[in-house]
Amino acid sequence: MADRHLKDLTGTITRLLFSLLRSLRDLLAYLVRLLRLLLSLLWQLLHCKVPERYEVQDCAHVPPQVNRRPDPCLYSQSYLAAQGIAITWDNPDIRITTTEGVPISSTGLAPDTDYIVEGTIHNASFDPAIGVRVRSYFRSWGIDFADRQPTELDQNGEAAERIVHIGAWGQIISTFKWHTPSQAGHYCVTVECYHPADREPANNVGQENTDVVEARPGSSARIAVPFFNRRARERDFRIDVDEYEIPQGHVALALERISEKSVHNRVVRRDEDTARLIEQDALRGARIRLADGHRRARLGEGYEVFGYAGRSRLVAEDGQGNFGLERDWVVTLPGRERSENGWRVVVPPGDTEMIDVVIDVPERSSPEDRKVLNLTARDRFGTVVGGVTVILKVVADRAVP
Structure with a gap:
C-alpha cells in the first residue's frame, strides 16, 4: 500500500515538473518574440526620416484640420x-x-x-x-x-x-x-x-423645470417637490437655494490672440489664480487655421489660439455662491437638516421623497414683485442631479383665494 502511494506521489510530482518546464519554455518564447518586436520598432524609429511638412512624409500623421470640430x-x-x-x-x-x-x-x-x-x-x-x-x-x-x-x-x-x-x-x-x-x-x-x-x-x-406660485406680502408660500432616487441604494443629497437669473441684455466677448509669450507675460504679472484662468482660456479658446508661417507647437501646424477677452471676468461674476437670498427673504425645508452646503435630503433606493419648501414673503414686498428661486440638488460628490426653479409672484390680498 505504501509503495503504491509513493508511486502516485512520484508521478504527480513528475507531471508538475513537466508542466512547469513547459510554462517556462512558453514564457521564454514570448519574451523572445517581444524583444524582436521592440528591436524592430527601434530600428524603424532610428531610420524613419521626419520631413518638415506632413503632406510629404511617409509616417502616419493626422492633418491639423481634422482637429476642427x-x-x-x-x-x-x-x-x-x-x-x-x-x-x-x-x-x-x-x-x-x-x-x-x-x-x-x-x-x-x-x-x-x-x-x-x-x-x-x-x-x-x-x-x-x-x-x-x-x-x-x-x-x-x-x-x-x-x-x-x-x-x-x-x-x-x-x-x-x-x-x-x-x-x-x-x-x-x-x-x-x-x-x-x-x-x-x-x-x-x-x-x-x-x-x-x-x-x-x-x-x-x-x-x-419650473413652478409658479403666488403669495401675499407677509405670508408664506408652500410647495411640495418630489425627489426620486433612481439608484438601487440609499442616496444622500444636498439642496441649496439661490436667486440667480440669466442677465438681461447683450453680452459681447471679443476674441484675442493668446500666444505663449503673452500668456507667460501675464502669468508673471498676476497671481496664480488669474494665471490659471488665462491658461484655461487658452485651452478652451477657438483654434483657427492660418498660414504655415503662423505656428503654435502642441496644437498643430498652422494654428494659433484665440481666447475671449473678459471671459474669466464673466464666469467670476456669474459664479456659484454669488446669488444668495435677498435680505428678509427666507426659504426653509421643514424637517430637514441644514448645513453650509445646503439642506440634507436622504432618499431610499427606487423611492420618492416629498420635499416641503416654505417661502416666507417679506412684509415690505409690493404686489407685482417677482422672485426667482432655484433649488438645486447635488450628490455627496457635488455633482448636480437635478433641480427646479420656483417663480414666486407677490399679489394683493384679494388675488389669493
Whole structure:
C-alpha cells in the first residue's frame, strides 16, 4: 500500500515538473518574440526620416484640420454647474407654445392638449455643425425622475428626431409636437442634441423645470417637490437655494490672440489664480487655421489660439455662491437638516421623497414683485442631479383665494 502511494506521489510530482518546464519554455518564447518586436520598432524609429511638412512624409500623421470640430449645444445646467457657474432651471433655450405660437408656462399646461416644444440649438464653434440630431422628452415634474417619454413619436413609435445644420457660431430652432397626457399633471421638458464629432458632448442636454406660485406680502408660500432616487441604494443629497437669473441684455466677448509669450507675460504679472484662468482660456479658446508661417507647437501646424477677452471676468461674476437670498427673504425645508452646503435630503433606493419648501414673503414686498428661486440638488460628490426653479409672484390680498 505504501509503495503504491509513493508511486502516485512520484508521478504527480513528475507531471508538475513537466508542466512547469513547459510554462517556462512558453514564457521564454514570448519574451523572445517581444524583444524582436521592440528591436524592430527601434530600428524603424532610428531610420524613419521626419520631413518638415506632413503632406510629404511617409509616417502616419493626422492633418491639423481634422482637429476642427463643431460644438452643438444648448443651455445645459449640469455642464454650467461643473464650470462653477450659477444655474437656473428656467431654461432660456426651451420654450413651450400653443399650436398658434403663443408662449405658455410649463405650469399652465392643460391635459389632452396639443402644444409645440421649441429647442434652440447653438453651435459654439468656428466650424459648421452638419447633421445634428435633436430630440425632446418630458418626464414627471420634480428632481431626478427617470420616467422620460418622447414629446413626439415618429412613424415607428420611437422618439421623433430632427436633423439640423448649424453654421459657425449660429443657432437654429427645432420644433416638436406634443400632445399632453389625458391625466392632468406638471412636467419637466428636456431637449438634447448629438453629433458624432462633437467637441464638447457634456453641454448637449438642457432641462426646463419650473413652478409658479403666488403669495401675499407677509405670508408664506408652500410647495411640495418630489425627489426620486433612481439608484438601487440609499442616496444622500444636498439642496441649496439661490436667486440667480440669466442677465438681461447683450453680452459681447471679443476674441484675442493668446500666444505663449503673452500668456507667460501675464502669468508673471498676476497671481496664480488669474494665471490659471488665462491658461484655461487658452485651452478652451477657438483654434483657427492660418498660414504655415503662423505656428503654435502642441496644437498643430498652422494654428494659433484665440481666447475671449473678459471671459474669466464673466464666469467670476456669474459664479456659484454669488446669488444668495435677498435680505428678509427666507426659504426653509421643514424637517430637514441644514448645513453650509445646503439642506440634507436622504432618499431610499427606487423611492420618492416629498420635499416641503416654505417661502416666507417679506412684509415690505409690493404686489407685482417677482422672485426667482432655484433649488438645486447635488450628490455627496457635488455633482448636480437635478433641480427646479420656483417663480414666486407677490399679489394683493384679494388675488389669493
